[in-house]
Amino acid sequence: MSEGEATETALVWSWHRLGDMAAGLLLEILQLRQDVFILEQQCFYPDIDGLDPMAHHLVGRDGAGIIVAYCRVFAPGDYYSEPAIGRVLVARSARGTGAARAMMEEAHRYGGENFGTDAARLNAQAHLQGFYESLGYTAVRGPYDEDGIAHMEMLRANSPSGAAA
Numbered sequence: 001m002s003e004g005e006a007t008e009t010a011l012v013w014s015w016h017r018l019g020d021m022a023a024g025l026l027l028e029i030l031q032l033r034q035d036v037f038i039l040e041q042q043c044f045y046p047d048i049d050g051l052d053p054m055a056h057h058l059v060g061r062d063g064a065g066i067i068v069a070y071c072r073v074f075a076p077g078d079y080y081s082e083p084a085i086g087r088v089l090v091a092r093s094a095r096g097t098g099a100a101r102a103m104m105e106e107a108h109r110y111g112g113e114n115f116g117t118d119a120a121r122l123n124a125q126a127h128l129q130g131f132y133e134s135l136g137y138t139a140v141r142g143p144y145d146e147d148g149i150a151h152m153e154m155l156r157a158n159s160p161s162g163a164a165a
Contacts, residue, residue: 011060011069011099013106018053028067029057036089045147047087054078055086056110060103068094069103073110073120080121082155083111088122104135108156119158126150 016025033047051072060069068091074084085107090099112118124132126143132154133139142152 011062011094011102013103014059014061015110016057016059018055018057021057025059029059029070032067032070032089032091033087036091037087040092041149043147043149051079051086056114058103058107058110060099060106062094067091069099071103071107073107076115076117082119082121083115083117085120085122088124100131101135108135117158118156120156122154123151124154126152129154132156 018026030048037043037047038045051074055072055074055078058069058071058073059067062068069089071088072086074080074086076083078084079086085104088100088103090103108118108120111120120137121140122132122137123146124137127150129139129152132152135156137154137156139152140155143150144153145151
């Protein structure tokens, strides 16, 4: 492996609903969201937005048990008519390891299994448009400003094998 080459990280995925979540896990999630979105990206916005109670929370832990990947998934109709994915983040220590792609694949798998579709809609930071396009998303609106950062609304259509039987 050459210098600077990322290695793929094997993460352990778990799904949680807020009502079933231990207080310690919620604090870990909120700390990571604050560290990435508010402090690192210097985006001062109300992260605790009232949507966490209806979200399905995907947590990815590394071999040391540290949360390094996280996103929220909403059922169809909770945010958009399709499942929605948001608050997508990977801790700085896990970037470039394939964690983001693995997380999105897990979110799509979950949507297929629980909502009958692997279609999804999200609001991506514009500089990540290429990454989301590589996962089958297409820009449907934007760019537009969201909390001082350029975003694109993107849609991933249901794949033929994605719908739950």
